[in-house]
């Protein structure tokens with residue numbers, strides 16, 4: 430007797446359909462799974478058999494063959510447990526033959542029959558909708574994330590017995606509801622008003638948020654570099670629905686989506702430690718998971734103590750910084766992960782941290798300072814639009830300084846500047862100034878003669894690359910947008926040039 434249950438798997442962040450075909454044949458009891466199952470899928474046999482036994486259905490005393498089609502793609506993970514168990518019961522006549530028509534089923538089984546959450550349910554549900562599936566059967570803890578997909582009948586299953594009884598008697602399983610789509614909640618315990626003083630660093634943070642630019646803070650320990658960086662998400666513009674869906678899909682595939690927040694509300698903020706492996710940072714590895722750069726898609730990737738990161742890891746950042754995506758070559762397929770993030774980094778000016786400090790002496794040899802700075806290669810530095818010195822704060826002055834402007838106030842200006850950009854760039858499919866290509870730069874970053882001359886002088890004096898030239902223009906465009914100015918002025922260009930201070934060959 431043959432039965433087929435529709436299921437699915439995820440490769441990279443793309444879902445594809447897998448048909449779970451179950452054949453009950455004559456002969457001794459043998460249970461085999463074919464169709465390129467990886468380790469966790471092979472172990473499915475043990476879980477399915479125990480779950481069927483422990484739930485009182487018994488395992489058919491016959492030859493049971495399960496085929497996962499298409500056979501040429503390797504199947505990973507535990508999501509096939511539930512479709513295999515239901516397929517066996519279907520083939521065994523314990524569930525009516527049409528009970529699972531047009532239904533995509535995923536879920537891991539525990540030995541006692543409870544249905545456990547699996548990774549990647551959001552892209553799987555979206556794919557089911559594209560395939561024209563009427564209904565999806567998912568673990569209860571994945572119900573909310575599947576229900577994010579519109580036009581799909583999502584049923585949440587907590588236990589194998591619950592599923593079988595409902596299917597056998599034609600009863601309805603609990604409907605999973607989508608999360609309430611209210612205004613994204615941006616309330617955060619962090620606020621920019623916590624940062625006193627530091628007018629230049631605050632200004633750079635605002636420009637970076639407004640235009641989506643990459644930012645590097647340079648300053649001594651305790652100057653507040655990390656404090657500033659961690660407040661970036663509090664002033665960033667809210668995510669669109671499409672952006673939230675993309676970020677949630679990446680989190681779903683990585684197993685990081687929480688049942689209480691199935692659709693991410695806030696822009697991601699990822700801060701990997703400097704000991705992070707290349708695979709964890711960029712993506713790939715044996716499990717082909719998205720890396721930190723993709724988890725930071727539409728959000729912030731914060732690299733604290735930038736020179737401490739391994740050179741290889743930093744060089745690997747160049748591709749996603751340029752293309753907004755990561756391509757990972759696998760034996761069977763080339764996977765592409767989105768990775769359009771804003772890089773925020775921080776570094777000390779020298780190994781001891783006090784180079785240029787007004788009150789503390791630097792103990793480093795000039796060669797040590799140069800070696801330390803050279804750990805950040807020119808091409809990587811080129812891709813960071815804003816290099817900003819964060820001065821040490823005088824504790825006495827800080828005590829009397831008024832609290833800084835709140836995140837909410839800064840965010841209003843950021844959102845207004847972002848709207849200006851969207852109106853201008855919408856037709857070219859570009860989200861913000863930082864993502865402009867040469868075509869958009871030529872169209873929207875024209876300079877008058879004086880501004881042109883200023884930029885040319887700076888190019889010579891700072892020995893800037895063509896890439897740095899374009900990035901200065903983009904930053905100048907954002908500065909003009911924050912000022913609600915239609916054209917870029919000499920003042921805007923001058924301010925943008927001032928943020929390339931690390932290009933200068935000191936010390």
Ligand SMILES: [Zn+2]
Nearest residue numbers: 779781791793
């Ligand atoms: Zn030093």
